[in-house]
Amino acid sequence: MASGFCDNCSRLLKEFAARLRRFWGELELKVREVFRAIVRCTCFTPERRTARDLSSLYLIYDDETQLLSEEGLQALSRLSASQNADLQMAAAMYYLHISHQLKSSLPCAFMEPVMALLLSGDQDVQKTISLALVNLLVKNNVCKELMIEMGMLVPILELFKSGDPTAQCHSCACVAMLASSESNTDSLLMDGIIPLLALAKSYDPKIQQNATWALLHLTHSDWSARILCQAGAIPVLVLLLQSSDSEVQFYSCTALCNIAALQEHHQKLLSIGGHYLSKSLLTLMSSPVQKNSAQACRCLQTLSKNVLIHEQLMELNCVLPLKALLKTATPVWIDSALTLLSTLTAHPSNKDILVSEGFLEEISQLLHHPRSSCVTIEHSCKIIVDLCGSCMGEQAVMDSLCLSGLLWALLSPFLSDATLLYLTSCLHHLMSYNQLRRKISIAVTPEHICRLVELSAQTRSSQLSYNCASIIGKFEMIEGLIQLLRPHFKTMSKYLLLFLKNKDVKFQQLGMATIAILKKDGDFSSLLSDSELEVEIWNVHLQTEETRQLLEMIQPSSPSSVNP
Numbered sequence: 001m002a003s004g005f006c007d008n009c010s011r012l013l014k015e016f017a018a019r020l021r022r023f024w025g026e027l028e029l030k031v032r033e034v035f036r037a038i039v040r041c042t043c044f045t046p047e048r049r050t051a052r053d054l055s056s057l058y059l060i061y062d063d064e065t066q067l068l069s070e071e072g073l074q075a076l077s078r079l080s081a082s083q084n085a086d087l088q089m090a091a092a093m094y095y096l097h098i099s100h101q102l103k104s105s106l107p108c109a110f111m112e113p114v115m116a117l118l119l120s121g122d123q124d125v126q127k128t129i130s131l132a133l134v135n136l137l138v139k140n141n142v143c144k145e146l147m148i149e150m151g152m153l154v155p156i157l158e159l160f161k162s163g164d165p166t167a168q169c170h171s172c173a174c175v176a177m178l179a180s181s182e183s184n185t186d187s188l189l190m191d192g193i194i195p196l197l198a199l200a201k202s203y204d205p206k207i208q209q210n211a212t213w214a215l216l217h218l219t220h221s222d223w224s225a226r227i228l229c230q231a232g233a234i235p236v237l238v239l240l241l242q243s244s245d246s247e248v249q250f251y252s253c254t255a256l257c258n259i260a261a262l263q264e265h266h267q268k269l270l271s272i273g274g275h276y277l278s279k280s281l282l283t284l285m286s287s288p289v290q291k292n293s294a295q296a297c298r299c300l301q302t303l304s305k306n307v308l309i310h311e312q313l314m315e316l317n318c319v320l321p322l323k324a325l326l327k328t329a330t331p332v333w334i335d336s337a338l339t340l341l342s343t344l345t346a347h348p349s350n351k352d353i354l355v356s357e358g359f360l361e362e363i364s365q366l367l368h369h370p371r372s373s374c375v376t377i378e379h380s381c382k383i384i385v386d387l388c389g390s391c392m393g394e395q396a397v398m399d400s401l402c403l404s405g406l407l408w409a410l411l412s413p414f415l416s417d418a419t420l421l422y423l424t425s426c427l428h429h430l431m432s433y434n435q436l437r438r439k440i441s442i443a444v445t446p447e448h449i450c451r452l453v454e455l456s457a458q459t460r461s462s463q464l465s466y467n468c469a470s471i472i473g474k475f476e477m478i479e480g481l482i483q484l485l486r487p488h489f490k491t492m493s494k495y496l497l498l499f500l501k502n503k504d505v506k507f508q509q510l511g512m513a514t515i516a517i518l519k520k521d522g523d524f525s526s527l528l529s530d531s532e533l534e535v536e537i538w539n540v541h542l543q544t545e546e547t548r549q550l551l552e553m554i555q556p557s558s559p560s561s562v563n564p
Contacts, residue, residue, distance in 0.1 A: 209247050250292050253292065327362075
């Protein structure tokens, strides 16, 4: 049965299970002491004999078939129904042992005694059986829907009110995992939100952690997130960003990120006085725990669809935490920072500030990194194009290593066509600036020319082909560059022929413009003479002339006379 968890939630569940296992040594010791006492007992009541037989099964067998036998089920049923707390504890311990040994699903019949133990009047019994349930839920050994149908949620939620930190911790963990099943959300929202919000404010870190984890699971669906917000979850989650526990910070930040995905919640999120949410997230971005820092950045990026957050971020100086994230060694965290930065650079009022803060230098360092991801390159290209449009942008790009970084990235054999499209679009845009065109024309090497010609000749992506051919066509044809192009004249003739035959006028125009430039070189002029390419040039010329004559016959009115 698939868990339905994302990779992040699966990791969190595994971490939680690992913590619980640390307590197993102490519990196992207690189990053995209990069963030894039961075995030595001289009582001969049926219940005592059942406990003795059950303890024998526990101590002798670890095999699932033996542990889940009909005999064991009958013994568990009798002990869980007993009014004796010691005998109930024996049954609860047996379930705890099962929860560590079981590799398959727990049979439905074995769930009946569990309900009786949850309703026990002894808190130690409740704590033990709830821990067993946590283990079984973590390993997906029990049906979550069945637990809800049997009414187990009620006694689990009652444990919230017990005042015992361990009981609250176990019950929160159960609720968190039950909340991962969408079919259970209704029941949880009906009875569980207010107690969870109260426990999230607990001074006990473990209780706070599990309550926040449960709230996080309730933000995974849009509907339950709305109910949470109506119940007042946003101020609680925002306050938890300041928690001293890094896991609580992560869970609350992730929950807020999920809530922020719905723009309808932005007003509530941003209306907390004094830019409190923005300040808290920026503070968290500076956290030494980098997953928290990256998650805070991701949350701000989600919120950045609202223009108010841009003003707040620039006012609160988001530069330092962003730069710190860009310098990390983890691509996912770098990409998170770049996503936020690319959103900020899209707004004209931010561009000059971000250029003056030296972000183009940071971007150039990322482009030169040999293991830059496709996402990193794509965001970097967008940021460079955005910032180049500012007053100081062209000179800042000239002074930085961005151009050499882009050319370095162009040679990577691992880039997807989508990333190459971003990269070549960026270079094509930069070639429209005189200084930058001159610098690129001088900086290109035989390898760059070979790559651009190769991509111009490919047929899988017409836009990529156009970008690369256009970059070549915009080069300043100094002698050194002509020499680099000469070995590729034949290949270039082939793709230029395809351009001239293309029905799209922009390809025809690019082909003609490139031929006009190259024809000045004697080698290309000789290659062109009496070739298929030359024939096609005449065909395009005739078509153009015919179009011109037809237009003269139509003699359209001037635009000014049509639209006075």
